[in-house]
Amino acid sequence: MSNETNFKDSNDYIVWLEKSIADEYFNYYEYLEFKNLNPIGSGSYGNVIRVNWKNTDNFFALKIFNNDKITLKGVINEVLLYI
């Protein structure tokens, strides 16, 4: 997997994400699986909410990203730093 993306079109980032999920580089969770949503902050890429996953008592930070090319590129390139 390349360690940086630089696509021309915003949709290319969506396609890259969908392929990464299909190839099982990333886990996929349905939004409906998250319960007890509470806002906890926001950053340059979007909002962050505290959630429970399914019926667990564990808390997770769920990041909701703005759907634009600059955000998608930033998020994906940040994720690639950890792969």
Ligand SMILES: Nc1ncnc2c1ncn2[C@@H]1O[C@H](COP(=O)(O)OP(=O)(O)OP(=O)(O)O)[C@@H](O)[C@H]1O
């Ligand atoms: N894992 C987490 N646990 C608890 N709170 C979190 C977590 N991740 C983010 N937050 C909260 O959400 C805010 C925004 O986080 P986010 O990572 O989106 O942006 P940032 O790193 O603070 O800023 P930027 O996006 O500008 O670099 C944080 O400042 C923090 O208050």
